Amino acid sequence: MCGIVGYIGSKNSAEVIYNGLEKLEYRGYDSAGIAVISDNIIQTRRSVGKLKNLKSNLDLNPISGNIGIGHTRWATHGKPSEENAHPHTDCSGKIVVVHNGIIENYVSIKKQLISEGHKFKSETDTEVVAHLIEKYYKNDILKAVKSALKEVRGAYALAVICADEPDKVIVARYDAPLVIAKGKNENFIASDVSALLNYARDVIFLENGDICEIKKDTINIFNQDVEVKRETQKILWDAIQAEKCGYKHFMLKEIYEQAQTIQDTFRGRLSSEKNVITLDDINITEEFLKEISRIYIIACGTSYHAGLTAKFLFESLASIPTEVDIASEFRYRDYVIDSKSLVIFISQSGETADTLAALRIAKQKGSKTLAICNVVGSSISREADNILYTHCGPEIGVASTKAFTGQLTVLYLLALDFATKLNTISKEKLDLLVKELWDLPVKVTECLKQSGRIEKIAKEFHLKNQFIYLARNINYPIALEGALKLKEISYIYAEGYAAGEMKHGPIALIDETMPVMVIATKSKVYEKVLSNIEEAKARGAKIIAVINANDKEISKKADYQIVVPEVDEFFSPLINVIPLQFFAYYVATMRGCDVDQPRNLAKSVTVE
Numbered sequence: 001m002c003g004i005v006g007y008i009g010s011k012n013s014a015e016v017i018y019n020g021l022e023k024l025e026y027r028g029y030d031s032a033g034i035a036v037i038s039d040n041i042i043q044t045r046r047s048v049g050k051l052k053n054l055k056s057n058l059d060l061n062p063i064s065g066n067i068g069i070g071h072t073r074w075a076t077h078g079k080p081s082e083e084n085a086h087p088h089t090d091c092s093g094k095i096v097v098v099h100n101g102i103i104e105n106y107v108s109i110k111k112q113l114i115s116e117g118h119k120f121k122s123e124t125d126t127e128v129v130a131h132l133i134e135k136y137y138k139n140d141i142l143k144a145v146k147s148a149l150k151e152v153r154g155a156y157a158l159a160v161i162c163a164d165e166p167d168k169v170i171v172a173r174y175d176a177p178l179v180i181a182k183g184k185n186e187n188f189i190a191s192d193v194s195a196l197l198n199y200a201r202d203v204i205f206l207e208n209g210d211i212c213e214i215k216k217d218t219i220n221i222f223n224q225d226v227e228v229k230r231e232t233q234k235i236l237w238d239a240i241q242a243e244k245c246g247y248k249h250f251m252l253k254e255i256y257e258q259a260q261t262i263q264d265t266f267r268g269r270l271s272s273e274k275n276v277i278t279l280d281d282i283n284i285t286e287e288f289l290k291e292i293s294r295i296y297i298i299a300c301g302t303s304y305h306a307g308l309t310a311k312f313l314f315e316s317l318a319s320i321p322t323e324v325d326i327a328s329e330f331r332y333r334d335y336v337i338d339s340k341s342l343v344i345f346i347s348q349s350g351e352t353a354d355t356l357a358a359l360r361i362a363k364q365k366g367s368k369t370l371a372i373c374n375v376v377g378s379s380i381s382r383e384a385d386n387i388l389y390t391h392c393g394p395e396i397g398v399a400s401t402k403a404f405t406g407q408l409t410v411l412y413l414l415a416l417d418f419a420t421k422l423n424t425i426s427k428e429k430l431d432l433l434v435k436e437l438w439d440l441p442v443k444v445t446e447c448l449k450q451s452g453r454i455e456k457i458a459k460e461f462h463l464k465n466q467f468i469y470l471a472r473n474i475n476y477p478i479a480l481e482g483a484l485k486l487k488e489i490s491y492i493y494a495e496g497y498a499a500g501e502m503k504h505g506p507i508a509l510i511d512e513t514m515p516v517m518v519i520a521t522k523s524k525v526y527e528k529v530l531s532n533i534e535e536a537k538a539r540g541a542k543i544i545a546v547i548n549a550n551d552k553e554i555s556k557k558a559d560y561q562i563v564v565p566e567v568d569e570f571f572s573p574l575i576n577v578i579p580l581q582f583f584a585y586y587v588a589t590m591r592g593c594d595v596d597q598p599r600n601l602a603k604s605v606t607v608e
């Protein structure tokens, strides 16, 4: 995920910024750059790849100055390249900008600015901000930033410097974090406090809508043109805690990030005004969809579970027959795919060997391919005909959490887009589902508040050696995913089953030693799940049920309840998976397991 560092004071800013960027390396990036002002001239150095490339560039072509901004870029708009690396400049080269987030309306702004004579040098959404500020600049950079941001929609953490005003950095925040650290006659900014801990520990976390003028000895913050005060906090974390934003493990941090990453993933693809889904990045037309024979979804592990969930979406919403296959099986199967098939590959890393091999096979067969990946520029994202990125930022915990809900978010958008193009969804249903999509981050936040309750339940069960997860229909893949999470990080033997399949064998496993986790939220199979719970209880199993508030029946039968907010059944997998992620996490930590790097597992499986 992108990182920002900035400095104003009397030190060599390039050095301070470089050191800060190094501390953000763990977030993942594909290029980096620094701009400083010296003698009213902006000097910029940018390099593709690791920070050491930027270092060599700086060693060969040193820059220095007491004010500067820097950035590590995790590509979203435009490939990783020097032209697309930040900082970005306006036409005059006097205004430079670094940015984290996504400018949703950059296409229309860019069109307008080009028609007014602005010349663009990159493919990024960020560059429009530099030109927009230039448009409004009349010897007052703070005023120009304020005016520019009135036109911008989306998420941003921004830092701006101007050659003609070398005594200030302007920063702004909306839906992307930004922190200011106060020194003595110097101030620092960063997207993440870990970049600044070696320099200062008194920090101000900016709030949404804040625009701030930072000089070496003053900080003035404005919100909606009114000057505001923000509290200063002392950060006591060590460097490792800071990387994890104070969480004990990356996995826990990533579970908590999900409200944001889901929003970031649908941002710019879902318009609030007209309930329109815009997937500009792909070329899957109405004509192709009208002739489509079948969708195949190919993936491994957690990504496969996202695919299994999507089968319900494509079939119910868009009436397209859908098959889901494990990549390592698909490779050696006699499949029937042709130019009328759409083959979707889901991969967080974009490097999974089996998924990549399956993609190559599908391409050879002449079918249309679409990849859903989290890592920009990864092999799968480069080789597929179409790519939709999840905007989750780097996932560091080996057990996938936020990438999974990001994948589901993209799949919801895709299914709704196909349904709209094929006219298989009524306007009322579409409006309802789009509204629920918008509300998902709030619902996820509600769900995250259950962590304390789940931790208590985990305490009761963490010494068990086996577990069964049950669910039906669209939540069946979530039973598989919940069991996979528990297996991966706690080393407890856990299996997910379709609850209706129990009586065909697995029920023989059930006695009073077997805990059973059941997904039992409101759905068309609610009554059926209730019967399956009765069957398990009759054999002595202890039941933990994920239910909705004001549940009347299952709450009485279950030994332990985890309450999650009610959503349309289509979105219930995305909500219901969160308590299962927490449960696996707490059980594993109570067993003393290495949650972020479980034994025998790798984050990216690049061998067959």
Ligand code: AGP
Pocket (backbone or CB within 6 Å): 300, 301, 302, 303, 346, 347, 348, 349, 350, 351, 352, 355, 398, 399, 400, 401, 488, 601, 602, 603, 604, 605
């Ligand atoms: C998930 O928790 C796993 N670590 C694993 O199953 C993973 O989902 C699988 O290896 C696929 O990885 P990918 O999404 O990067 O292709």
